[in-house]
Amino acid sequence: MTFIICRGSQVLLPSSSSLQPATIIIEADSGKIVEVHPRILSEDSLPPHVHLIDGGPNVILPGLVDAHVHLNEPGRTDWEGFCTGTKAAASGGVTTVVDMPLNSIPPTVTVENLSVKRAAAQGQCFTDVAFWGGVIPGNQADLKPLVDAGVKGFKCFLIESGVDEFPCVDEKDLNESMEVLQDQPTTLLFHAELDNHTAPVDDPSDPKSYSTFLSSRPDTFEVDAISLITQLQHKHPNLPCHIVHLSSSKALPLIRDARKAGLKLSVETCFHYLCLSAEDIPHGKTTAKCCPPIREASNRELLWDALKDGTIDIVVSDHSPCVQALKKIDEGDIMGAWGGISTLGLGLSLLWTEGSRRGISLAQIIDWTSVKTAKHAGLEERKGKLQTGYDADFIIWNPDAKFTVAEESLQFKNKISPYVGLELRGRVEKTFLRGSLVYDGSRGVEGIEPEGMLL
Template sequence: MCSQEDSQVRAFVSQRTVFASCVRPATLVVNGEKIQEVLYDADENVTRHLSEKYPGILFHDCGSSVLMPGIIDSHVHVNEPGRTEWEGFHTATRAAAAGGVTTIADMPLNSIPPTTTLDNLKVKARAAYAKTFVDVAFWGGVIPGNQHELLSLIRAGVVGFKCFLCPSGVDEFPHVSTDDVEKTLMELLSTKTVLAFHAEYGQHTKTDASTDDARLYDTFLQSRPDLMELDAVKLICDWCMKYNFRCHIVHLSSAECLALINHAKAHGAPLTVETCYHYLILTAEEIPKESTEFKCCPPIRKKINREQLWHGIKNKTLDMVVSDHSPCVPELKTRGDFLTAWGGISSLQFGLSLMWTAARTRDISFSDVSKLLSSQPARLCGLEDRKGRLLEGMDADFVIWDPDDTVKIEIENIYHKNKLTPYQGKILYGKVIATVLRGQFIFKDEKICDKPMGNLLLSANILQTIQT
């Protein structure tokens, strides 16, 4: 499946091609791995013109299916090496391909070693090499005392850095103090990188096990109050404005933070903010007793909070939507105890369908979806010169999908390694028909290509090192 056509010019034709500001008929001419031409029509005259200009051109007619830039999921925990039994590059990127995702950015923690030094990045890159079905970028990590490693990681090609303002959940990736953050920002000021924050700060609300039932979701929700996010966001906004340095808030959960974010942006802070599919889809009220597959940090909050997050999407306070795909082995997730179960939700494969199922009833356009899932994550990761939009010279990364068809999430059609997900059994709108990576089909006819075709988005020097 997915035969190679590298030497042949191809044309992808759709009556609904998604651009930054409109959806219209268009034909995308692909030569090698790049978009060579964009013709803003999709009729017989275009076909005739291209057949004359490029003898032997191969046409892929998508009809009325939506042709959109490939999704860029800038927040994925792959966990290889060290915790490959949780998720690995082979399984994660197959799931990505099936979901219309053409690039992921791997987070620096949960693997052993974490991506906090240049040597550790090389270990991770070697583990990923020749296994990926989509392109993979890498975040670096900031932990106490590793500031001297950061510039070498930038030269190696990491897209930015992530730190935690509260315990991360794994011993290999300790959280930073406010003093650590100040030292990090001083180290990075001369660069164009970005510092991303897990935005929870301060002590958890104490839970009395004798009176509070850990099998109830509300017990866990009270242990991670909105105030933890609010206090963290205050700090981040202050740093962002003080240093005029690019800062990014990952997986925002609490809508109480939106006013602070708006204020910082209005005053010129170079701040970006993401939220996740689960915060836009799920609500605390619907989570059954002992259903720890719903646990994540920060937590899923109540319905009124979800609707306020959607308001933040519409008014552009929130810049992008990502998966924060963070699976684990079943024995860490299925204990029925919300206070001890691993916190993470698996959704890498179903992000587009999840997003569209909710967006279609909220007056969110295809162009808006593409901006949230593709062009804004590309810009965050410094990939906007080659990914995230349908323009001449960009990578020919596409997702072809039917917004009116549905998909049911069942164990047998989940490609990521551990299948537990709060979405099991749900019927979603927006079925992925095909995924194209740099001009080649990597998913089509409900099958994933046989051979990994993804690239590691790192510097040439690092790639040469790991290949030897």
């Protein structure tokens, strides 16, 4: 039997919130962790037939689980694909992504469509990939078969999604779908914006102004949506529900009240809501457009506080790419541009750069981006921890390295990101999936075969 040994002086184990020496023994064929020793084992203490990975002065962390990614293949593969998207993920220490049911064509709203997507992904992935299903008007009969086929949960929109093949649902659709799902081992995810038609627009004549866009999607969109969701939960209390990409701190009291009432409600926010602010977005900078929008710096700090106190559970990328023409970069038309931010490969560095300024530890960051995201996606028995019986997914991480984000360094397909030019702290040196190298900072993925599994 062949073993892989990973050891280092700074390892994040689930039994501790601080870094410590450790040796991790991995069975090579299965890629599973078989032993974890809270010390560095000497050469003569190691089993025979080993491949040794030594972290040296760097930190060894569990691989991240990004539970909100749009890979768009098939159908919009020119936007993003399984190969380029998972390469980008691996470059940022992400070892598992959970793909959203849109913007691919077909969307993941039937078992047949899920099969088409899985066939497109086969043999292309540098990370493991799981799948969310979708709830749209009229697909209630497809929901239980999708659960049986392995989707990790279902996403729906309370506002138009931006693509015709994934329409939004109304209260009637939701009651019918929640009735079907309430006794299933699943979760219902909500894009929580509800258009109340009362949004003022500061200057509708200036589509290049970020304030115009921000006023077109006010906080009330999120507050009203989450109010509706919690009302529905009272009717269907057995079904866990989840708010994707929360941007508005004004919804936090509703979420806290729902938790106090015993509702099964979890919440995510995104790197961009924690790292960017509306005041700093230049006139005509379309790369910063997303839905719901990036809000003010004061709002950002309240989101950080909600993460710290546990009101917000997890942090994800919501990597939502498109082709350059749809971003309308040359025109600077924020109102007309596609709403989505590309982040894969940068999330850990972004969160460490901003979090360390606020006294946030690596253990907290891994809890938000790995431990709890794995649980959210139903993968908590194999992902998110350096623990016996788990997949040997881990990162060699240099927390002190600094780099400036450059277009040519981005691994995703369309090199469009609001982070270009930003100096970040913390760099992934190597990423391992089940003990196998899937990204090397010195050469990217050159010469590395895609070994990702479809979960």
